Amino acid sequence: MHRRQFIGLVGGSTAAVLAGCVGDSETGGDAAILDETLTLTTTTSTYDTGLLGEVNGAFTDRFGAEVDAVAQGTGAALETARRGDSDVVMVHARGLEDEFMREGYGVNRRDLMFNDFVVVGPDDDPAGIDGMNEVTDAFAAIADAEAIFVSRGDNSGTHNKELNIWEAAGIEPSGEWYREAGSGMGEVLNQADLEEGAHTLADRGTFISQRSELESLAIRVQGPIEGGPELLANPYGVIAVNPAVHDNVNYDLAMAYIGFITSRDGQELIREYTVEGEQLFFPEAVAEIPNFQQYVPEDWKPET
Amino acid sequence: MIGSGIPTTACTGLCGPLFVEFPYGYEGILNIIYVSLYVSLTAVALSTVFSITVAVLVGFNDFPGRGFVIALINTGMGLPSVVVGLVVLFAVSNQGPLGQAGFHLVFTREAMIMSQFVLATPVITGISLAAVTGVDDGIRDAAHAMGGRRLDVALVTIREARYGILTGVLAGLGRAISEVGSVLIVGGNIEGQTRTLTTAIQLEARQGRFELALVLGVVLVALVLLINGLLLKLGDRQIR
Numbered sequence: 001m002h003r004r005q006f007i008g009l010v011g012g013s014t015a016a017v018l019a020g021c022v023g024d025s026e027t028g029g030d031a032a033i034l035d036e037t038l039t040l041t042t043t044t045s046t047y048d049t050g051l052l053g054e055v056n057g058a059f060t061d062r063f064g065a066e067v068d069a070v071a072q073g074t075g076a077a078l079e080t081a082r083r084g085d086s087d088v089v090m091v092h093a094r095g096l097e098d099e100f101m102r103e104g105y106g107v108n109r110r111d112l113m114f115n116d117f118v119v120v121g122p123d124d125d126p127a128g129i130d131g132m133n134e135v136t137d138a139f140a141a142i143a144d145a146e147a148i149f150v151s152r153g154d155n156s157g158t159h160n161k162e163l164n165i166w167e168a169a170g171i172e173p174s175g176e177w178y179r180e181a182g183s184g185m186g187e188v189l190n191q192a193d194l195e196e197g198a199h200t201l202a203d204r205g206t207f208i209s210q211r212s213e214l215e216s217l218a219i220r221v222q223g224p225i226e227g228g229p230e231l232l233a234n235p236y237g238v239i240a241v242n243p244a245v246h247d248n249v250n251y252d253l254a255m256a257y258i259g260f261i262t263s264r265d266g267q268e269l270i271r272e273y274t275v276e277g278e279q280l281f282f283p284e285a286v287a288e289i290p291n292f293q294q295y296v297p298e299d300w301k302p303e304t
Numbered sequence: 305m306i307g308s309g310i311p312t313t314a315c316t317g318l319c320g321p322l323f324v325e326f327p328y329g330y331e332g333i334l335n336i337i338y339v340s341l342y343v344s345l346t347a348v349a350l351s352t353v354f355s356i357t358v359a360v361l362v363g364f365n366d367f368p369g370r371g372f373v374i375a376l377i378n379t380g381m382g383l384p385s386v387v388v389g390l391v392v393l394f395a396v397s398n399q400g401p402l403g404q405a406g407f408h409l410v411f412t413r414e415a416m417i418m419s420q421f422v423l424a425t426p427v428i429t430g431i432s433l434a435a436v437t438g439v440d441d442g443i444r445d446a447a448h449a450m451g452g453r454r455l456d457v458a459l460v461t462i463r464e465a466r467y468g469i470l471t472g473v474l475a476g477l478g479r480a481i482s483e484v485g486s487v488l489i490v491g492g493n494i495e496g497q498t499r500t501l502t503t504a505i506q507l508e509a510r511q512g513r514f515e516l517a518l519v520l521g522v523v524l525v526a527l528v529l530l531i532n533g534l535l536l537k538l539g540d541r542q543i544r
Contacts (some may be wrong), residue, residue, distance in 0.1 A: 044510070048511050053495075068494045071494070083399045084397075085411070087408040186512055193512075211513060213511075213512035213513065
């Protein structure tokens with residue numbers, strides 16, 4: 001019990017304090033954050049799946065503060081935050097997140113939730129990757145067969161993951177078959193769907209929420225949620241923008257948001273969110289066993 | 305209005321009584337239309353005042369570099385909206401000059417108005433300039449001869465050039481209300497705040513809801529048609 005309370009302390013206490021403030025305001029006290037607006041830059045996957053609408057609505061109900069959600073893709077979302085144009089980021093590329101924190105732009109990172117990536121491809125499976133256990137093998141087979149692969153090519157979290165997989169497979173993708181779209185997940189899925197025999201790497205959430213619109217694509221390599229390789233894990237983090245770097249950011253509201261979304265209630269919202277009966281995101285912020293690596297860059301060690 | 309002209313066979317699982325199921329309510333649509341109109345009409349109104357002034361000044365006066373200014377205006381008509389969006393973003397960002405001056409303009413309608421102003425102004429100025437310089441010299445001379453001051457002469461010229469100027473205003477409006485690149489960058493496509501018809505279309509297309517995107521496109525075109533009709537009628541009545 002103690003341990004759990006300790007883990008919840010970072011976000012939870014802030015949320016509790018601020019919740020107290022709002023409580024006061026209802027009885028005529030100081031309305032500290034009522035009517036304020038929080039700017040959240042995030043990825044298209046959290047936005048397009050509809051998850052954010054659900055979570056942000058609940059946040060507004062509870063705190064009376066509006067959330068302006070801007071869906072940009074991980075690279076752009078972090079860049080906007082670097083300029084001090086957003087208060088909090090929700091992204092999914094740990095390497096980029098760590099860089100963001102090392103540079104001092106972000107503070108109080110929390111692990112939020114995860115889902116996974118899947119490799120989707122056409123029904124006739126020209127590269128013969130269906131059901132492969134290793135995604136690196138599947139990528140190698142696609143490259144060998146020179147089957148069309150549509151890359152996000154937009155420095156998003158998914159694009160970064162894709163590049164990591166090519167690297168792990170020891171392949172530098174290039175040629176007619178490798179198409180860098182420079183677009184969001186939804187657009188790339190559409191493109192792969194319209195193009196004959198194209199593959200792409202997609203986050204499971206966006207794929208499921210868009211599946212009814214996609215005629216020729218199916219999951220060819222599963223992610224870890226369905227027993228696939230760990231390399232396809234897709235963890236999301238939430239980070240407040242450092243108020244010491246940008247004094248204009250709404251830091252306390254950002255922490256209230258982080259507190260809410262990593263609380264039991266917030267995590268329950270994530271767990272219960274389904275599209276077509278399928279759960280899209282798996283909460284991981286509430287845990288008894290401490291995970292200190294979530295607060296700092298993954299390989300961070302104190303200097304002694 | 306909604307769903308007109310959209311073949312039912314194109315629907316896949318999204319078809320309701322209106323052919324297309326809207327993910328946001330009726331009020332959501334109205335808000336999107338309102339934001340589109342508010343941003344574009346404000347931008348074009350401000351731009352019109354600015355553009356006519358510039359057109360008259362450049363049209364009436366001969367000064368060194370005049371040809372260059374005209375070339376600049378005409379080049380501006382081809383500015384890519386994404387580039388304009390980025391420039392405005394850097395200006396209004398908290399790191400930019402306006403942000404540093406204490407204005408909070410990122411992801412606001414005001415920033416969108418700024419970028420559409422930049423996009424519409426070369427179009428309105430360029431076409432107005434052509435209209436103003438096309439006015440018969442005799443009319444200006446006559447106005448002078450009747451003892452008109454510079455302002456009077458300018459007003460007479462604007463009056464004569466009204467149809468050309470109106471064409472410019474409508475072209476500028478078309479440029480502003482239909483562009484998606486800059487408002488997406490500086491506005492952020494925030495639901496209920498900075499979501500316009502064009503950014504909503506982009507969002508729906510991104511998610512593969514092509515029917516809905518098309519319906520919104522029809523709404524946009526109908527709106528522009530309506531404004532065109534109104535302005536032409538208004539311009540006709542007022543100036544005569």
